[in-house]
Amino acid sequence: MRPIVSFCGSPTYQLSKYLTNVLKPLTDESRHKLQSTENFIDAIKTIQIPDDHKLVSFDVKSLFTSIPLQLALDCTENAIKNSTVELPLPTDDIMDLLNLCLTSTYFQYNGKHYKQLHGTAMGSPVSVVVAEIVMQNIEEQALATYTRTVPLWLRYVDDTFTAVHKDGIDDFHEHLNRQNADIQFTKEIEENGKIPFLDCLVTRDNNKLKTTIYRKPTHTDRLLDQSSYNPTSHKATTIRTLTRRAQLVCDSPDSLQDETDYLNNVFSKNNYNTDFVRRNTHSNTDSNSQTNSGPVTTATIPYIRGTSETIARILQPYNIRVAHKPITTLRRLLTNVKDKDKPEDRQGAVYKIKCCDCQASYIGETGRNLSTRLTEHKRATRNGDVNNHIAEHHLKTKHQIDWDSATCITYSTDYYQRLTLESWFTNLEQTPLNRSQQLPAPYKRLIDEIKQN
Numbered sequence: 001m002r003p004i005v006s007f008c009g010s011p012t013y014q015l016s017k018y019l020t021n022v023l024k025p026l027t028d029e030s031r032h033k034l035q036s037t038e039n040f041i042d043a044i045k046t047i048q049i050p051d052d053h054k055l056v057s058f059d060v061k062s063l064f065t066s067i068p069l070q071l072a073l074d075c076t077e078n079a080i081k082n083s084t085v086e087l088p089l090p091t092d093d094i095m096d097l098l099n100l101c102l103t104s105t106y107f108q109y110n111g112k113h114y115k116q117l118h119g120t121a122m123g124s125p126v127s128v129v130v131a132e133i134v135m136q137n138i139e140e141q142a143l144a145t146y147t148r149t150v151p152l153w154l155r156y157v158d159d160t161f162t163a164v165h166k167d168g169i170d171d172f173h174e175h176l177n178r179q180n181a182d183i184q185f186t187k188e189i190e191e192n193g194k195i196p197f198l199d200c201l202v203t204r205d206n207n208k209l210k211t212t213i214y215r216k217p218t219h220t221d222r223l224l225d226q227s228s229y230n231p232t233s234h235k236a237t238t239i240r241t242l243t244r245r246a247q248l249v250c251d252s253p254d255s256l257q258d259e260t261d262y263l264n265n266v267f268s269k270n271n272y273n274t275d276f277v278r279r280n281t282h283s284n285t286d287s288n289s290q291t292n293s294g295p296v297t298t299a300t301i302p303y304i305r306g307t308s309e310t311i312a313r314i315l316q317p318y319n320i321r322v323a324h325k326p327i328t329t330l331r332r333l334l335t336n337v338k339d340k341d342k343p344e345d346r347q348g349a350v351y352k353i354k355c356c357d358c359q360a361s362y363i364g365e366t367g368r369n370l371s372t373r374l375t376e377h378k379r380a381t382r383n384g385d386v387n388n389h390i391a392e393h394h395l396k397t398k399h400q401i402d403w404d405s406a407t408c409i410t411y412s413t414d415y416y417q418r419l420t421l422e423s424w425f426t427n428l429e430q431t432p433l434n435r436s437q438q439l440p441a442p443y444k445r446l447i448d449e450i451k452q453n
Helices: 013-027 037-044 069-082 091-102 125-145 169-177 232-249 253-269 274-280 307-318 330-334 370-383 389-397 415-428 441-452
Strands: 053-060 106-109 112-115 152-156 159-165 185-189 194-197 200-205 208-213 297-302 320-325 349-355 361-366 401-411
Touching: 013 069, 013 091, 013 125, 037 152, 037 200, 037 208, 037 232, 053 169, 053 194, 069 091, 069 125, 091 125, 125 152, 125 169, 159 169, 169 185, 185 194, 208 232, 208 253, 232 253, 232 274, 297 307, 307 320, 349 370, 349 415, 361 370, 361 389, 361 415, 370 389, 370 401, 389 401, 401 415, 415 441
Parallel strands: 297 320
Antiparallel strands: 053 159, 053 185, 106 112, 152 159, 194 200, 200 208, 349 361, 349 401
16 A cells, blocks of 8 residues: 655645755756656667667656665765765754654544554655655666666666666566665566657667657547636647647657647547647747746636636736636545545634624634634633733623634635735624734725625
8 A cells, every 4th residue: 555645734844845955956966867758858869779688667666655764864864975065954954854754654544543654655745855865876776786787777766768688687677676675676678679668659760769659558538628617728738738748759750740640639539629729739939939028926816717817818917927726626526535634623724713792703813723722712811811812802801702613714724815814804703803914905895895785
């Protein structure tokens, strides 16, 4: 079993992101590391494969959850010591923080809490860079200790593209698997001079390597349909991405034409008209024609057909790019794979507490859960803390606070968003106990209209 756990909002999430930025420069110097399909195609352009060698792809089984934690720590410490990159913290401090992140993997399933004991967590930001450090260590060790020369070794995360002597494939495979008992590789050997890697189908042609698009046997031609309730920009990006990939991967005019014909048929199946496809087909001049007149700010808004496009056009002259976010998706409607937190246990809440003896109410926000914040309010009320608005109301009026009525109104992990929501709901109340920040004029007009109705 491979638990895939979202670390967003977890206690070590921000620390994990920080360590990712600290450690990533350590991985950038490897000559075997691939960043993308484009990087792979550039790397094999001039490579010639000897006749007595075969193309082989070695893939690690369940990389993230297979990495022993001690191996991850040892490889990271060695990478730091062997690197000339200047890091912002001493090595011991970095290792202590990394150990905390790697050993604090907890998750909930079916109402029970678990701790991951083996492997790095899928979903933790730092796991990606740690896995890369471990893979670089293993590959350097394997290549340095193998008795034969391996003329080609390229790797994208846990998937490698290599050329191995045809009589030594099994021997090299066993050699790889001897590097660490937990890190085990599978192999795929070329068939009829062809082998898939990433989204490329690589073909041997007179010892040179040619590429075209590869699709898995399970591939369907289903794309984002033209008639679907999604932003036009998303549909245009679908066209642009697939046509750009064809131009990048297909290395001959004939293969490019075949792929173009195939894509046109796929676009037609998904109800895209010819003019829309033509206007959004990728052109090499696209990137050159874009000029930046100033810094661009991105605003993410829920997608409402017609309204969202209008907002995007209004904001465009001000260098504000609008990212449309569909609200209702099939995934949200049909899947429910995570245990839901109880409202009082969910982090990042805007909440409401009522008075038992009058109409007064308190609207507050917290980045923690409501249970923790309620405990603090109760303590402040018992101690008569005048800096707490609820305690102050209790002292002045001798009214009782209805703690049992405390409810979460809405949630947000963004602090500034919570402040705005707190002010919004506070202004909606007739007799709020707390003061709030000033809202912009458009919000005030909306609140006045709501109160009048």
